[in-house]
Amino acid sequence: MIVVILTACAKIVPPTGGPKDVTPPELVRSTPKLKSTNFKGKEVILTFDEFLQLKDAVTQVVVSPPPAKQPDIKLKGRSVILRFSEDLKPNSTYSIYFGDAIQDLNEGNAKKNYYFTFSTGPHLDTMELRGRVCNAQTGLPEKDVIVALYTEMKDSIPYKERPFYISKTNVGGDFTLKYLANKPYKLFALKDANSDLMFDLPSEAIAFDPKPVKPEAPLPDSCDSIKRINTGIYHQLALFQEQDSVQRIQKTVVTQRKKISFAFKYPVKTLLLNPLNFKKDNWKTFEWNPKRDSLDCWLAPVMPDTLQFRVIADNMKPDTLQFILKAEKANNKKTKAGKEQLKAKDKVAIKIISTHGSTQPYDKPLIFETENPVNEKTLKGLRLSHLKDTILVDATLADTLSGRRFIINQKWKEKSAYTLLIPGGMLTDKYGAINDSVNLMITTWEERDYGTFKIDANIQTTKGQWLFQLMTEKDVLLREQTAAKSGKIIFSLLAPGKYMLKMIYDENNNGIWDTGKYLKNRQPEKVIRFNGLITIRANWDQEEKIELKADQ
Incomplete structure (x- = not known):
């Protein structure tokens, strides 16, 4: 992006x-003058009808074609003065994109998506190119992304040269x-x-159209966003970060003296700590998460104040x-809150895990x-009570490695209330805390309290599969x-509420989304978002027809 140097004169208060x-x-x-031709100077002066401020000019103001040396922007009363330190390119249409940077001084009213253009030759280019950039993995729009056009078609061009035309995406x-020339x-x-x-950095994300593109005639300013999308060619770009094959630790967090959390760039196969x-x-x-790209390392009760480790995860360089x-803060034993905190510290806390809020799905453990x-x-021998009946049930660790999550396989009755009694002293954590006797309240719904989402999928791809993610x-x-x-794709027993749907074209059948590779001309696997929220109502089937193509 073009970096501008912003200076200002004395503040003038209207x-x-x-x-x-x-x-x-x-x-x-x-x-x-706006849209004038044959300009030979190095200074552009824009004068407005009121006093100004420039908001986020460094990130918002973009000059196309970009100069080798960065321009300087100065505010002077009602004027914006932009000075170039070099000669402008001959016979070129220049476009200065201010975004929403130009605002009035008092109220901050922005002149939105403002362009100022002129030509250094006898002709002013007028063509346009429109489109949208979305995150390739999530399918959500990406804002403040540079969109670039090159006149040369070499594959190496984005690595070695700055673009000829640039713009930025908006919040959508x-x-x-x-103001483009009529050429590919x-x-x-x-x-x-x-x-x-x-x-030129591994951390940068890129999107590309595999074929040359050509601009079109401009649409009137009165066209709304829907008409702009549906008129002419609207280029859809999927922004992705190329996979760096080297494993990395992206983040570490220490929680009191009990736990060190690690976030890895990719799922971990082998780890030495x-x-x-x-x-x-x-x-x-x-304790690994299901994808094995996040680890909680629970520490023994007595550890040194400073810990040093040699870490190797998969093919990463040893680190x-x-x-x-840090020492835990001492609780004030004289206050009621301090006494309660001290008491809770020595007790095992227990909570129910449910995907349905406070209710227990009657078809799930x-x-x-x-x-x-x-x-x-x-x-x-845990006591499970329902109405006047009490039975004894067993709970087993769902994951023996983490030692935190227990599961009870039980056939539940619809629209019923249960109480699970876990007697005191049954659980001792690795820090010496013991559980108090606790009653866990369990409520189930009946089938008609849930809704169903049905997808009538018209799949027109001939290879691979589609992942439907609710x-x-x-x-x-x-x-x-x-x-x-x-x-038919059916999601049943859904709690009433609002949901979203994402569909991934898993072309290589590996069950996950795969990113792209620019130099191999490989696009990331396609992600399609269902337009809008899906409202699920109790005792109601919500059905949608969806057509899926590889090139949509």
């Missing part, structure tokens, strides 16, 4: 009083490249980490990490977990089903 100003600044004169991921271009989108307008400054048997308990375990790992593998309103995966041929 007089107060009268109705609130809700209109953005309007251009009253400029040098050169949409972009418009204006190579189209990219780039999340530019170092602001050099080149694809060797202590360097202490020797101790049974000093750790590993030495140091962690400082009951799952409860402890706050910290415990020593027990099986709990026998998500919460906050984009958390709830359930997944796969299908390779047309038919």
Whole structure:
């Protein structure tokens, strides 16, 4: 992106009083004139009808074609002055994209998506190219992404040269490249980490159109966003980060003196975590997430204040990490809150895990977990009460490695209330805490309290499969089903509420989404979002027809 140097003169405060100003600044004169030709100078002056401020000019203001040396922007009263330190390219249409940076001084009304353009030759280019950039993995729009056009068609061009035309996506991921010459271009989108307008860092994300693109005649400003998408060619770009084959630790977090959490770039196959400054048997308990890209390392009760490890995960370069375990804050034994905190610290906390809020699905086993790992593998003789009946049930560790989550396989009755009694002293965690006697309240719904979501899928792909992912309103995966041929996809026993649907074209049948590779001309696997939220009502079947193509 173009980095601008912003300076300002003394602040001028306009007089107060009268109705609130809700209109953005309007251009009253400029040098050169808007859309003028044969400009030979190095200074552009835009004068507006009121005093100004520039908001986030460093990130919002973009000059196309980008100069080798960065321009300087200065505010002077009602004027924006942009100075180039080099000669402008001859016979070129220049476009200065201000985004929403130009705002009035008092109320902050922005002149949205503002372009100023002129030509250094006798002709002003007027063609446009429109489209949208979405995150390839999530399918959600990407804002503030650089969209770039090159006049050369070499595959190496984004690595070695700055683009000829650039713009940025808005909050909806949409972009418009204006004032283009009528000729083919190579189209990219780039999340530019170092602001050099080149694809030169492993952490940068890229999107590309595999074929040359051609601009079209501009649409009237009166066209709304829906008409712009449905008129002419709307280029859809999927932004992805190429896979770096080297494993990395992306984040570590120390939780009091009990746990060190590791986040890895990829799922981990093998891990060596060797202590360097202490020797101790049974000093750790590993708890992996289902994808094995996140690890909670639970520590033994007595550990040194400083821990050093040599870490090797898969093919990563060996690394030495140091962690400082802070002393826990002492509770004030004289206050009621302090006494309660001290008491809770010595007790095993237990909670029910449910995908349906406070209710227990009648077709699923009951799952409860402890706050910290415990020593027990099986709990026998727990008292489960329903109405006047009481039976004894057993709970077993759902995951013997983590030592926190227990499961009870029980046939539940619909629309019923249960009480599970876990007697005191049955659980002891690795820090010496013991559970109090606790009654867990369990409520089930009847079948008509749930809803069903049915998808009539018309699958027109001939290879691979589609992953249908039902998500919460906050984009958390709830359930997944796969299908390779047309038919019904049914998500039953859904709690009433709002959901989202994501569909992944799993072309290589490996059951996961795969990213792309630019130099191999390989696009990321396609992700399609169902438009809008899906509302599930009790005792109701919600059905949608969806057509799925590889090229949609």
